[in-house]
Amino acid sequence: MVDSIxxxxxxxxxxxxxxxxxxxxxxxxxxxxxxxxxxIKPVLNMFPYTYPNARVRARTGRLFTEKEFSEIVEAENIxxxxxxxxxxxxxxxxxxxxxxxxxxxxxxxxxxxxxARITPDNSKEVFNFLLKKWDIRNIKSIxxxxxxxxxxxxxxxxxxxxxxLTDKLDSLIEADNxxxxxxxxxxxxxxxxxxxxxxxxNETGLLLPLESALDKYLLENLLRSAATPEDDNTSxxxxxxxxxxxxxxxxxxxxxxxxxxxxxxxxxxxxxDGYQIREWKLKELMEAEDVASVISSLEGTSYAPMLxxxxxxxxxxxxxxxxxxxxxxxVFNTAKTISLKNQxxxxxxxxxxxxxxxxIRNLKTIARGxxxxxxxxxxxxxxxx
Numbered sequence: 001m002v003d004s005i006x007x008x009x010x011x012x013x014x015x016x017x018x019x020x021x022x023x024x025x026x027x028x029x030x031x032x033x034x035x036x037x038x039x040i041k042p043v044l045n046m047f048p049y050t051y052p053n054a055r056v057r058a059r060t061g062r063l064f065t066e067k068e069f070s071e072i073v074e075a076e077n078i079x080x081x082x083x084x085x086x087x088x089x090x091x092x093x094x095x096x097x098x099x100x101x102x103x104x105x106x107x108x109x110x111x112x113x114x115x116a117r118i119t120p121d122n123s124k125e126v127f128n129f130l131l132k133k134w135d136i137r138n139i140k141s142i143x144x145x146x147x148x149x150x151x152x153x154x155x156x157x158x159x160x161x162x163x164x165l166t167d168k169l170d171s172l173i174e175a176d177n178x179x180x181x182x183x184x185x186x187x188x189x190x191x192x193x194x195x196x197x198x199x200x201x202n203e204t205g206l207l208l209p210l211e212s213a214l215d216k217y218l219l220e221n222l223l224r225s226a227a228t229p230e231d232d233n234t235s236x237x238x239x240x241x242x243x244x245x246x247x248x249x250x251x252x253x254x255x256x257x258x259x260x261x262x263x264x265x266x267x268x269x270x271x272x273d274g275y276q277i278r279e280w281k282l283k284e285l286m287e288a289e290d291v292a293s294v295i296s297s298l299e300g301t302s303y304a305p306m307l308x309x310x311x312x313x314x315x316x317x318x319x320x321x322x323x324x325x326x327x328x329x330x331v332f333n334t335a336k337t338i339s340l341k342n343q344x345x346x347x348x349x350x351x352x353x354x355x356x357x358x359x360i361r362n363l364k365t366i367a368r369g370x371x372x373x374x375x376x377x378x379x380x381x382x383x384x385x
Contacts, residue, residue: 048120056348109162126225134163136214212269233346242275247327276301
């Protein structure tokens with residue numbers, strides 16, 4: 001028996017039984033290492049998110065519940081809403097410092113700033129770039145203010161005190177017109193972004209080319225930052241950013257069709273290669289004749305069913321709000337799915353920011369309902385998302 005085993009081992013090319021056993025142990029060791037690495041890799045990917053997610057979950061736990069929103073909706077007026085928010089530490093520091101909408105936006109900007117500071121290195125570039133939305137928001141607010149001839153205080157009320165341009169804001173606000181605002185941005189990346197469309201603005205007086213160029217710059221660079229996923233976390237981040245790009249493109253195309261704009265009118269505002277809508281599909285959507293044709297062309301994507309449902313309301317009202325609400329809900333649900341699917345990685349961060357965006361939007365909706373006559377609490381509740 002022993003001689004037979006020795007013969008077999010020798011036939012396999014091993015000089016002795018000892019050499020065969022040594023080789024067998026080596027193979028088993030390699031297999032064990034592979035098993036350990038494949039088991040521990042997900043844990044190693046999650047580890048950098050442990051502390052950030054603890055902070056994010058604490059913030060998530062402070063978001064308003066449905067019951068709390070019901071209490072806010074029952075407020076008699078804006079002052080009662082502000083009194084309610086004074087009892088919430090996240091909002092209290094801004095409520096008496098700024099007008100209500102600016103206070104709400106400042107709290108939202110603070111949340112983005114927190115995530116950018118605590119996120120792990122492999123997702124930091126995306127969240128840092130996402131902070132530029134506040135610079136872009138402020139630039140857009142200032143040029144809108146100049147176009148509308150708002151005074152200094154009215155303009156200041158539109159500005160959110162976050163972003164990299166805080167040192168330039170005073171001089172930008174004091175500029176006499178839109179052209180001077182753009183000149184005042186010298187030394188930043190923004191004049192180069194706007195130089196291709198400033199001539200269109202000068203010819204037409206429309207701010208849309210300037211605003212769209214800024215939005216496109218933000219989304220294109222977010223997409224670039226998340227373009228090469230390294231692991232599950234960055235892959236999900238790419239999914240989220242790509243969905244934001246899809247939604248931005250669809251909104252522009254649908255609105256363009258309501259104004260009977262053609263391919264050449266909107267092509268420059270488009271961002272290629274979103275998550276579901278690739279470049280060829282984007283071209284097909286832009287070439288569609290009308291709103292109904294756009295929705296028909298989206299068949300095969302997750303956007304078609306929700307927009308088909310919203311089409312009935314659009315047909316009755318000719319308002320884009322039904323489409324925009326459906327698309328915004330899709331972004332929210334995408335973030336929610338990611339947060340549930342990836343609870344120990346990047347999921348809680350994406351989920352928190354999206355829930356915070358929704359909270360701020362709902363608070364603004366309630367505030368508008370209290371300012372305008374004819375809105376009962378039940379009507380305001382129906383407007384919440």
